[in-house]
Amino acid sequence: MTASPLPRLAVTLGEPAGIGPELVAELARTDLAADLIAIGDGELLQAAAHSRGLKLDLRDDDGRALERRERGQLRLIATPAAAPVVAGKLDRANAGYVLSTLARAADGCLAGEFDAVVTAPVQKSIINDAGIPFSGHTEYFALRAGAEVVMMLAAAELRVALATTHLPLSAVPAAITHDGLQATLRIVHADLQRKFGIARPRILVLGLNPHAGEGGHLGREEIDVITPALEQLRAEGLQLTGPLPADTAFLPGPLGRHDAVLAMYHDQGLPVLKALGFGQAVNITLGLPFIRTSVDHGTALDLAGRNLAEAGSLIAATRLALELVVKSRD
Numbered sequence: 001m002t003a004s005p006l007p008r009l010a011v012t013l014g015e016p017a018g019i020g021p022e023l024v025a026e027l028a029r030t031d032l033a034a035d036l037i038a039i040g041d042g043e044l045l046q047a048a049a050h051s052r053g054l055k056l057d058l059r060d061d062d063g064r065a066l067e068r069r070e071r072g073q074l075r076l077i078a079t080p081a082a083a084p085v086v087a088g089k090l091d092r093a094n095a096g097y098v099l100s101t102l103a104r105a106a107d108g109c110l111a112g113e114f115d116a117v118v119t120a121p122v123q124k125s126i127i128n129d130a131g132i133p134f135s136g137h138t139e140y141f142a143l144r145a146g147a148e149v150v151m152m153l154a155a156a157e158l159r160v161a162l163a164t165t166h167l168p169l170s171a172v173p174a175a176i177t178h179d180g181l182q183a184t185l186r187i188v189h190a191d192l193q194r195k196f197g198i199a200r201p202r203i204l205v206l207g208l209n210p211h212a213g214e215g216g217h218l219g220r221e222e223i224d225v226i227t228p229a230l231e232q233l234r235a236e237g238l239q240l241t242g243p244l245p246a247d248t249a250f251l252p253g254p255l256g257r258h259d260a261v262l263a264m265y266h267d268q269g270l271p272v273l274k275a276l277g278f279g280q281a282v283n284i285t286l287g288l289p290f291i292r293t294s295v296d297h298g299t300a301l302d303l304a305g306r307n308l309a310e311a312g313s314l315i316a317a318t319r320l321a322l323e324l325v326v327k328s329r330d
């Protein structure tokens with residue numbers, strides 16, 4: 001009997017001065033049954049492995065199917081950094097390098113070369129400092145794939161999807177529109193079914209304002225935008241609760257009756273999720289034509305090169321990507 005090829009997972013190294021490269025070296029030490037293909041600078045990866053006392057078997061990716069991966073084995077699509085890398089020290093000269101690794105991964109996924117992409121964290125600010133408009137992987141991959149997407153973070157006990165992602169708080173109310181909210185909820189509903197195998201997803205939708213607007217006395221978005229959008233979707237069969245006040249929606253009662261929470265903005269939902277599951281949670285981009293997962297943390301420049309950063313979230317993200325690939329083949 002011949003063994004079947006392992007799923008090919010592209011793994012981008014992220015910000016070169018951050019903890020991404022060393023966490024990818026840690027990931028290679030796991031026994032996950034995946035062909036892990038790092039996209040980034042090979043010397044950087046070897047140096048990062050060395051900083052953690054790890055030995056990597058790093059070989060150029062020749063595109064051939066792999067049936068078994070040994071611990072420490074990693075294939076590489078070599079993408080040299082533009083400038084020397086010092087752990088913890090950002091350099092805008094490497095912003096283009098970071099984006100080229102994301103482009104390579106996305107294009108490879110779209111072409112069927114990879115089954116999924118797992119991303120290590122990037123430093124959004126240094127890419128912007130280099131004069132390149134960029135607000136996150138989520139938005140970058142959406143644009144590259146021409147897809148409408150939703151950011152969702154998943155911990156053991158909680159999934160939080162976001163109606164808006166990386167934008168100033170002052171821009172949030174105008175970004176919450178009837179059509180946008182409906183598109184977001186349809187994507188969350190469909191991907192909870194397709195990717196997570198939940199036949200009839202129950203989604204708890206938060207309000208935007210304190211006390212979900214207090215009947216219009218603390219803001220009208222719930223009355224004018226959110227409630228009408230939800231009512232139409234309920235008529236289509238989606239199981240939606242809300243809009244509920246965000247301060248009590250995360251109590252065990254309401255939470256336990258739902259499969260995911262839709263928060264109106266980044267810092268409404270993610271602090272709760274991180275307080276519950278930081279280090280083990282996974283960021284997944286819903287709505288893409290390929291599977292993309294990522295870590296629940298950032299570049300942690302303060303820890304880079306010091307053998308202090310935990311690899312739990314990157315390993316969880318890779319495990320989830322692998323599970324989703326296997327499920328998509330069933």
Ligand SMILES: NC(=O)C1=CN([C@@H]2O[C@H](COP(=O)(O)OP(=O)(O)OC[C@H]3O[C@@H](n4cnc5c(N)ncnc54)[C@H](O)[C@@H]3O)[C@@H](O)[C@H]2O)C=CC1
Nearest residue numbers: 120121122123124125294295297298299300302303309310
């Ligand atoms: N997926 C991505 O590319 C993400 C990128 N970021 C970016 O990361 C940069 C830094 O963001 P911050 O808000 O400072 O968040 P951060 O997650 O990098 O750091 C916050 C705190 O958590 C600690 N920490 C982070 N990861 C850790 C790990 N694996 N093990 C142990 N401790 C860890 C750090 O030392 C720090 O004390 C920003 O540019 C942000 O945009 C943030 C989140 C996700």
Ligand SMILES: NCC(=O)COP(=O)(O)O
Nearest residue numbers: 135136137138139283294
């Ligand atoms: N806080 C989550 C986050 O910033 C992740 O962004 P992305 O780079 O995965 O879009």
